[in-house]
Amino acid sequence: xxxxxxxxLRRGIIGMNRRNIRYIGRYNDRRxxxxxxxxxxxxxxxxxxxxxxxxxxxTVTTQFGVKQLQKMVAGHEGFVIKPAKxxxxxxILVIERIDGDGYIKPSGVxxxxxxxxRHVSNILSGLYSLGGTPDVAMVEALINFDEHLxxxxxxxxxDIRVIIFRGYPVMAMxxxxxxxxxxxxxxxxxxxGVGLDIDSGTAVRGVQFDRPRLEHPDTGHELASLLIPDWRxxxxxxxxxxxxxxxxxxxxxxVIDRNRGPMLLELNARPGLAIQxxxxxxxxxxxxxxxxxxxxxxxxxxxxxxxxxxxxxxxxRNIAPPPQPLVAPLPSA
Amino acid sequence: xxxxxxxxxxxxxMAVGIGMSVHRHVQFEVPWxxxxxxxxxxxxxxxxxxxxxxxxxxxxxxxxxxxxxxxxTENTASPGYGLSFLQDESGRRAQWSIREAAGSQQLxxxxxxLVTEDRRQRALPAPPLREITxxxxxxxxxxxxxxxxWARSADPYTFARELIxxxxxxxxxxxxxxxxxxxxxxxxLVGLLNQAGVPAREVSGLLLEDGRRxxxxxxxxxxxxxxxxxxxxNPTTGEQGQPDNLLLxxxxxxxxxxxxxxxxSRVTFxxxxxxxxxxxxxRSQLADDTLLNFSIHSLPLEEQALFQTILLIPIGxxxxxxxxxxxxxxxxxxxxxxxxxxxxIQTTLPTGLxxxxxxxxxxxxxxxxxxxxxxxxxARVSAVIITVIAIISIFSVLSYRVGLNAGLTITxxxxxxxxxxxxxxxxxxxxxxxxxxxxxxxxxxxxxxxxYLAMNNPWIRHITFNFLGVQLIIMSLILLLGNYTxxxxxxxxxxxxxxxx
Numbered sequence: 001x002x003x004x005x006x007x008x009l010r011r012g013i014i015g016m017n018r019r020n021i022r023y024i025g026r027y028n029d030r031r032x033x034x035x036x037x038x039x040x041x042x043x044x045x046x047x048x049x050x051x052x053x054x055x056x057x058x059t060v061t062t063q064f065g066v067k068q069l070q071k072m073v074a075g076h077e078g079f080v081i082k083p084a085k086x087x088x089x090x091x092i093l094v095i096e097r098i099d100g101d102g103y104i105k106p107s108g109v110x111x112x113x114x115x116x117x118r119h120v121s122n123i124l125s126g127l128y129s130l131g132g133t134p135d136v137a138m139v140e141a142l143i144n145f146d147e148h149l150x151x152x153x154x155x156x157x158x159d160i161r162v163i164i165f166r167g168y169p170v171m172a173m174x175x176x177x178x179x180x181x182x183x184x185x186x187x188x189x190x191x192x193g194v195g196l197d198i199d200s201g202t203a204v205r206g207v208q209f210d211r212p213r214l215e216h217p218d219t220g221h222e223l224a225s226l227l228i229p230d231w232r233x234x235x236x237x238x239x240x241x242x243x244x245x246x247x248x249x250x251x252x253x254x255v256i257d258r259n260r261g262p263m264l265l266e267l268n269a270r271p272g273l274a275i276q277x278x279x280x281x282x283x284x285x286x287x288x289x290x291x292x293x294x295x296x297x298x299x300x301x302x303x304x305x306x307x308x309x310x311x312x313x314x315x316x317r318n319i320a321p322p323p324q325p326l327v328a329p330l331p332s333a
Numbered sequence: 334x335x336x337x338x339x340x341x342x343x344x345x346x347m348a349v350g351i352g353m354s355v356h357r358h359v360q361f362e363v364p365w366x367x368x369x370x371x372x373x374x375x376x377x378x379x380x381x382x383x384x385x386x387x388x389x390x391x392x393x394x395x396x397x398x399x400x401x402x403x404x405x406t407e408n409t410a411s412p413g414y415g416l417s418f419l420q421d422e423s424g425r426r427a428q429w430s431i432r433e434a435a436g437s438q439q440l441x442x443x444x445x446x447l448v449t450e451d452r453r454q455r456a457l458p459a460p461p462l463r464e465i466t467x468x469x470x471x472x473x474x475x476x477x478x479x480x481x482x483w484a485r486s487a488d489p490y491t492f493a494r495e496l497i498x499x500x501x502x503x504x505x506x507x508x509x510x511x512x513x514x515x516x517x518x519x520x521x522l523v524g525l526l527n528q529a530g531v532p533a534r535e536v537s538g539l540l541l542e543d544g545r546r547x548x549x550x551x552x553x554x555x556x557x558x559x560x561x562x563x564x565x566x567n568p569t570t571g572e573q574g575q576p577d578n579l580l581l582x583x584x585x586x587x588x589x590x591x592x593x594x595x596x597x598s599r600v601t602f603x604x605x606x607x608x609x610x611x612x613x614x615x616r617s618q619l620a621d622d623t624l625l626n627f628s629i630h631s632l633p634l635e636e637q638a639l640f641q642t643i644l645l646i647p648i649g650x651x652x653x654x655x656x657x658x659x660x661x662x663x664x665x666x667x668x669x670x671x672x673x674x675x676x677x678i679q680t681t682l683p684t685g686l687x688x689x690x691x692x693x694x695x696x697x698x699x700x701x702x703x704x705x706x707x708x709x710x711x712a713r714v715s716a717v718i719i720t721v722i723a724i725i726s727i728f729s730v731l732s733y734r735v736g737l738n739a740g741l742t743i744t745x746x747x748x749x750x751x752x753x754x755x756x757x758x759x760x761x762x763x764x765x766x767x768x769x770x771x772x773x774x775x776x777x778x779x780x781x782x783x784x785y786l787a788m789n790n791p792w793i794r795h796i797t798f799n800f801l802g803v804q805l806i807i808m809s810l811i812l813l814l815g816n817y818t819x820x821x822x823x824x825x826x827x828x829x830x831x832x833x834x
Contacts, residue, residue: 018818125710
């Protein structure tokens with residue numbers, strides 16, 4: 001039922017308090033938070049830095065603008081409505097296709113025009129934003145995610161969370177939505193988290209509700225064969241967010257579009273700790289190593305460094321990992 | 334980045350806090366615990382009046398040594414006024430005077446009274462009987478009332494009791510009602526007693542209750558029965574005897590206050606009880622306002638009573654900080670539990686818990702309906718606030734009708750905080766489901782109960798109120814907790830699966 005603190009320490013697990021004081025408090029300048037807390041700002045910034053993001057259909061900034069919503073989305077196949085300042089996936093509404101007057105969610109539920117307008121109105125009045133401040137609703141084009149990834153997910157788009165520490169990708173996981181999580185990619189709601197090897201982008205370990213899992217609970221597809229295409233490109237895109245925001249401890253949420261490749265979905269200045277569960281490993285040793293590295297390296301160099309040092313063999317492969325001594329053995333005298 | 338300044342500040346706060354507390358303990362003999370103590374009441378009278386620009390003379394009756402209470406010290410504050418204390422057979426009085434004063438005036442008198450075990454009653458000479466000349470038809474009514482009570486009584490005390498009963502609400506006869514239209518109740522009762530040959534007079538007393546402000550004196554009837562022995566009667570209920578918490582303020586049968594040269598005068602009282610060791614309580618401590626004696630005890634009593642509660646808030650905050658950082662409990666709204674705990678102090682725990690659950694549950698149902706109306710956020714929360722007020726009023730009225738006076742205390746809940754709590758929980762319900770609502774709601778309630786238990790602990794109340802240095806110690810503890818990077822208790826459970834393979 002309970003772990004001893006020494007057990008967690010030995011595995012380098014980081015707790016909330018340590019994350020808050022030691023990493024977020026020290027490496028994330030509060031001044032920079034608005035850049036990531038406001039998704040619209042992030043998007044505009046990303047465009048300037050050449051980082052691809054999902055296409056913006058439009059924004060709704062005023063209550064009377066809500067009436068224009070129907071006209072705005074007309075002609076698009078599907079779209080996503082998001083609060084610009086939402087957190088934890090709150091207030092995100094995905095419409096897979098438009099069917100006459102109805103809007104169909106991925107789950108098949110049909111929404112009316114007035115449901116949509118109510119949702120946008122709630123976003124504007126700050127229902128989903130941090131501190132309840134008035135907000136802006138963003139309407140984005142639906143992501144056409146990679147066909148071969150669709151077997152690993154139920155309804156929602158699988159996204160990839162990469163923790164970027166001082167510009168180095170230190171840990172990554174893929175979040176696969178399930179029926180239990182209602183198509184949302186939040187681990188505590190029942191999504192499956194799959195730890196990813198930083199070197200190859202292959203699956204390391206899968207968890208659902210903090211328990212190990214070998215296959216997706218809904219599609220039944222085994223997780224071991226998961227391989228993220230275009231992995232190095234994705235890491236470089238994610239690592240580039242350090243230069244873009246200046247935040248030292250950053251959670252980047254990436255998606256892979258069939259046509260446009262890896263894209264930045266959103267950034268998080270207070271990324272959660274569940275990624276440790278998905279990887280079956282604590283962040284501590286990796287963060288300690290990065291802290292010793294000098295500043296001023298380029299993105300490619302940093303990604304290469306991380307791939308070299310954080311390479312891991314997945315336990316899902318069912319093959320014994322080759323013994324890899326941390327330090328080269330000294331020639332015996 | 335050195336943490337030295339941080340630890341210096343924490344150490345300094347801790348040292349100063351402990352130093353101040355020890356100093357207060359040693360120098361003023363304030364004990365660490367409440368054990369073996371004598372209660373000292375501090376009573377403050379505030380006289381308000383509007384001076385008319387002429388010479389002003391204010392006359393106030395003062396309490397004296399009496400059964401159960403010993404007068405320790407007294408102080409007055411009255412800038413510009415001359416002051417003298419007079420003593421005559423009817424009691425002690427203070428007289429303030431000034432040649433010229435205009436506008437609103439305030440005079441202060443405060444006294445410290447030691448609660449004694451002495452239960453002996455002081456013998457007092459009976460006052461002379463005063464004849465009342467009744468006008469018609471009041472004379473016959475008075476005579477009949479006296480006759481009725483006389484027939485059903487044996488001695489002065491039983492007569493007084495019967496007489497008062499005849500004027501009580503349920504047994505009020507026609508004669509009694511007629512007399513009450515013309516005379517004030519206690520004056521009338523004294524007149525009737527005198528007419529029947531029983532010496533009696535009207536006295537004024539103060540019911541002592543801890544932390545009360547803006548209280549007024551209540552009238553009592555002192556009835557004599559030969560040999561200088563006497564007893565008190567409550568003119569409304571007819572209850573005989575002096576309640577333990579009644580301090581006789583004026584017992585000479587004279588007016589409590591007389592003001593010449595002023596209008597709109599009134600006198601109100603604030604009081605506070607404090608436990609002190611016998612030795613320190615008896616020794617009179619005149620407040621020498623050095624920096625080290627900096628304490629809220631130098632404030633007027635009215636504000637002190639307020640501070641008694643305010644000084645407990647840091648204790649509640651400490652509990653919240655501990656539960657969130659060390660234990661890892663989730664609450665809805667960071668310090669909402671402290672405010673709920675403050676309300677619990679007023680309502681007592683069982684009533685408070687039931688009230689809180691009732692309000693939040695009914696609020697959630699109504700809020701659920703409001704979400705169908707598609708309102709803007711501010712309007713919706715405002716509607717919830719009004720709903721909360723309505724729920725509180727309905728519960729108060731219902732519980733009062735049923736005879737549960739405890740239900741009335743439900744009004745102590747912070748309504749706006751409750752409305753936000755309902756709003757947040759409702760959103761949580763929609764987004765994360767009822768389980769998360771239970772976790773956060775239960776966490777908030779558990780935190781509130783723990784904060785309440787800490788804040789309502791008599792020893793903690795004693796320490797926080799008597800040792801201001803403790804506030805600095807709490808501050809340093811909270812700073813230290815804010816620096817804690819270890820695991821939270823609940824994380825040991827959360828991360829358990831990682832250690833299992």
